[in-house]
Amino acid sequence: MSATHIGWSGLAASLVLVAVAVGLSGWQRLHLSRSVLWACARAAAQLFVVGWALKLVLDPDAPVVWAWLWVAVMVVFSGVTIRNRAREVPGIWALGTVAMLVVVVVSLAVILGFGMFPVEGRTIVPLAGMMIGNSMTASVLVGRRIVGELRDKRDEVEARLALGHAWPDAARPYVRSALRTALVPQIESTKAVGLVFLPGAMTGLVLAGVDAADAVSIQLAIMYLILGSVATSITVIGLGLTRRLFTPDHRLRRVVRSPG
Amino acid sequence: MLAFEAVRVTTDDGAELLHGVDAAVCPGTVTVLAGPSGAGKSTLLRLGNRLEVPSHGVVRFHGRDVADLDPLELRRRVGMVFQKPVVFAGTVRENLHVADAHADDLSLGRVLERVGLGVALLDRQADDLSGGEAQRMCIARALLTRPEVLLMDEPTSSLDPANRRAVEALARELAAEGLGICWVSHDLDQVRRLTDRVVVLVEGRVADAHEAARYLGAGDARGADDAGTARDARGGDDAGAAGDAGGRAGERPA
Ligand SMILES: Nc1ncnc2c1ncn2[C@@H]1O[C@H](COP(=O)(O)OP(=O)(O)O)[C@@H](O)[C@H]1O
Ligand SMILES: [Mg+2]
Numbered sequence A: 001m002s003a004t005h006i007g008w009s010g011l012a013a014s015l016v017l018v019a020v021a022v023g024l025s026g027w028q029r030l031h032l033s034r035s036v037l038w039a040c041a042r043a044a045a046q047l048f049v050v051g052w053a054l055k056l057v058l059d060p061d062a063p064v065v066w067a068w069l070w071v072a073v074m075v076v077f078s079g080v081t082i083r084n085r086a087r088e089v090p091g092i093w094a095l096g097t098v099a100m101l102v103v104v105v106v107s108l109a110v111i112l113g114f115g116m117f118p119v120e121g122r123t124i125v126p127l128a129g130m131m132i133g134n135s136m137t138a139s140v141l142v143g144r145r146i147v148g149e150l151r152d153k154r155d156e157v158e159a160r161l162a163l164g165h166a167w168p169d170a171a172r173p174y175v176r177s178a179l180r181t182a183l184v185p186q187i188e189s190t191k192a193v194g195l196v197f198l199p200g201a202m203t204g205l206v207l208a209g210v211d212a213a214d215a216v217s218i219q220l221a222i223m224y225l226i227l228g229s230v231a232t233s234i235t236v237i238g239l240g241l242t243r244r245l246f247t248p249d250h251r252l253r254r255v256v257r258s259p260g
Numbered sequence B: 001m002l003a004f005e006a007v008r009v010t011t012d013d014g015a016e017l018l019h020g021v022d023a024a025v026c027p028g029t030v031t032v033l034a035g036p037s038g039a040g041k042s043t044l045l046r047l048g049n050r051l052e053v054p055s056h057g058v059v060r061f062h063g064r065d066v067a068d069l070d071p072l073e074l075r076r077r078v079g080m081v082f083q084k085p086v087v088f089a090g091t092v093r094e095n096l097h098v099a100d101a102h103a104d105d106l107s108l109g110r111v112l113e114r115v116g117l118g119v120a121l122l123d124r125q126a127d128d129l130s131g132g133e134a135q136r137m138c139i140a141r142a143l144l145t146r147p148e149v150l151l152m153d154e155p156t157s158s159l160d161p162a163n164r165r166a167v168e169a170l171a172r173e174l175a176a177e178g179l180g181i182c183w184v185s186h187d188l189d190q191v192r193r194l195t196d197r198v199v200v201l202v203e204g205r206v207a208d209a210h211e212a213a214r215y216l217g218a219g220d221a222r223g224a225d226d227a228g229t230a231r232d233a234r235g236g237d238d239a240g241a242a243g244d245a246g247g248r249a250g251e252r253p254a
Helices: A007-027 A033-058 A065-085 A094-115 A121-153 A154-162 A167-192 A202-205 A214-246 B040-046 B069-076 B091-099 B105-114 B119-121 B132-141 B163-175 B188-193 B207-222 B234-237 B242-251
Strands: B002-010 B018-026 B032-036 B056-061 B076-081 B149-153 B180-185 B197-202
Touching: A007 A033, A033 A065, A033 B207, A065 A094, A065 A121, A094 A214, A121 A154, A121 A167, A121 A214, A154 A167, A154 A202, A154 B076, A167 A214, A202 A214, B002 B040, B002 B149, B018 B032, B018 B056, B018 B119, B018 B180, B032 B163, B032 B188, B040 B076, B040 B149, B040 B180, B069 B076, B076 B132, B076 B207, B091 B105, B091 B119, B091 B132, B105 B119, B132 B149, B132 B163, B149 B163, B163 B180, B163 B188, B180 B188, B188 B207, B197 B207
Parallel strands: B032 B180, B032 B197, B076 B149, B149 B180
Antiparallel strands: B002 B018, B002 B056
């Protein structure tokens, strides 16, 4: 599986394309040269640090506590990322972090509890990463959708409240539609798997010489876990966020529309 | 039975929309809340069923501060009809079931007939109703919780004149049956047609008799002159009818 070794010369070659981007910026006066160079330098620095740390964590001799620490850092960063991508959603940072924590705890409990994979850095870190990565995207989507739905359908929500409905009832049709929107892509990609695309994990396992039947069962398990993780995270976000958007005396709060 | 006492409303960013308003809605009466756009009429109305809460002052229902009542119970006893008909997805029956999930077709038919719609409409998609039908359905839906007060926020502003008259007549009938109705309007002809009692709101305060006369007088001037040359308050002052309107508003503020 080392066919992807590109070496220093290969890396240097990729800089040619950065030069193209900088050239374009100068030629068309986009004033982006500095941003491009800064982004590239930052990516390099981040990846070197991460790569070095990953090496420590994934080392079979390293204590497994490093892996858990790594997962904790991933949870915190995913919370920050969710906040950055859904700034108009009130309290999304705490909510997103909690959702990711729940996802990690539940999925790793299943994976390790049933002994699907050994408890090692090289299993814990990528599995948690996959669960968090997929859940994070869905969480951002569902958070923005719920806020958008309840803002666009404010008339309807208030009409339901005015008929004496409690906030969970008044919000339900709109929150439900937001949850569906977030879950459907995951369901679709689960349905299409094998027919339209071969998932990376399975390809990797087959290339690495694992028996195809084993690869299939591992891949299936991972897909199910991702589906469950996404469902778990959007449920946590859905319940927590909806509560935040109403007052205890069943009034719909006003959320300021953020630019962009 | 619904009373606003020196209520003030402050927005999240600190602007005060109502600066101490007193008003009351009585059983068997249509109270008209008149005033120019942006005066705070909707805001005052929304205090009545606690979609809004006052920063100062109290709202009382049967003498009790609504802050001490269960908001869900209050909202079933103080119904609201919004400016634009609010139609939920689904059939008319499903819309009505939002107000009373256990009502059978017989009682749904009765309430539809009460607002001048036929029972045949129950299976219609609510989105397909005309503006007038939709607003009547909304009134029917509000009546299903058996309210004692009905708050109506410019309920006819999106309707044609015939439907407007019909809904006004319906409101008067409901009042005659004992309902307390608070009807927001900035249509001065409508104010005159409807009113038992009128409260004029201007810039977040109840207008005094003189101000109210000027505001209502502007409508007289406009009514007399169909071209609508005298839309502003100053025009009303010049109009001969202002004195008459002043007398009425002076007698009747709540
Ligand atoms: N939540 C709010 N935040 C800020 N301003 C508001 C809010 N609600 C209403 N307003 C403003 O308060 C004023 C009164 O509004 P409203 O009660 O709807 O007036 P009316 O119904 O008499 O036209 C308007 O200028 C409106 O823009
Ligand atoms: Mg209004």
